[in-house]
Amino acid sequence: MDFKTFWSKSNTAFVIKNLLFAIMIGLVLIGGVYVWLKHYTRHGEEMQVPAVCGMYIEEAQLTLQSMGLVLQVIDSTYSNKVPLGTVVEQNPSADAFVKKGRPVYVIVNARSIRQVPVPDLRDVSCRQAEATLKALNLSVSDVLYEASEYRDLVLDIRKDGQSLEVGTRLPEGASVVLVVGQGSGMGSVSVPDLVGKTLSAARNQLLAMRLIVGATIYDTPQEEGKEYYIYNQEPAGGVWAREGDHVDLYLSEDIDKRVQTSGTDEEEFF
Known part of the structure; x- marks a missing residue:
């Protein structure tokens, strides 16, 4: 049997032709998927992330938009060391390489000062009271000592000369005065x-x-x-x-x- 007859009439040849056809279809599909992925993922089209920490949120958004990046606020915090409404943290960090359209996650310093309730510190040791206030981002500006049956226990919490009730709200970073016992007086x-x-x-x-x-x-x-x-x-x-x-x-x-x-x-x- 010559090759022409084998190729046209042999069952084996039929199987080989179908196999070759399937291979060709597979190669075309793989090539198409590769081209599509390259376009979809913008392979090789990377850019450096700008530094937006310290910028006001509106300024940071415009900066990222001009480079084809998306700003996403994921959290807010409060610090009296930086201006209100500014970015304090970003991810990815500045100068990192990312693809166009990628989100940049930021944490923003709150625009208003958070109010915290004054805890019940009466009859608590002075040291413990200071630690509790520090955890709430409140500070102790002064400690006054008054006659008391017990030493070093907090008798009162004051601000601007006024006694503060438990639950009174103060802005974070505010300072208070602790009135602490120094033992019973003689008078x-x-x-x-x-x-x-x-x-x-x-x-x-x-x-x-x-x-x-x-x-x-x-x-x-x-x-x-x-x-x-x-x-x-x-x-x-x-x-x-x-x-x-x-x-x-x-x-x-x-x-x-x-x-x-x-x-x-x-x-x-x-």
Whole structure:
């Protein structure tokens, strides 16, 4: 059998022809996929990422857009060491090589100062209170010592001369003054009459007389945002106490509530 007859009539030749055809189709597909991938991935078309740290977010966005890159903000933080609204971190870093259209992820310094609540630091050691405030990005500008039954425990937190209630919001980076106990004093003072006053006003008055707020007892469950008034205190107003002693306070929403004492019996009336 000659080659022409073999090629045209042989079953073997039929199989070889189909195999060659399949190989050709495969090569064409591979070549097409390679060309498509080269175009899709922009192979060889790399550019350097510009440095956008320190730029305002709008400026950084325009800079990246002009180079065919996309800015994506993934987080914000707060620092008083850099201007508000500026980029503080980027990924990929400056001068890295990337392809056109790639996103550049940035972290931005917040445009407004975050407010943090004042924690309850009373009866906490001075060192622990300073560590807690530092973790909240608050600082201690001064430590004042007052007579107290216990040494080195925080008696009060102040800012601009005013006592701060727990939960009061301060801007990050703000500084406060800690009032810390230095042990009981040697002198005696007359306990002031605090009935009808708010807790904040009573605390300021007691501290001014080197006395300390002790237990605070509410006649109903305490609710945030409501004002409470002192209707009773122990020891009572006019009693003599040592500097650094505690005064327990009883509070109510009813400003007219009082406790009337007759002998040793106490009777509440409204």
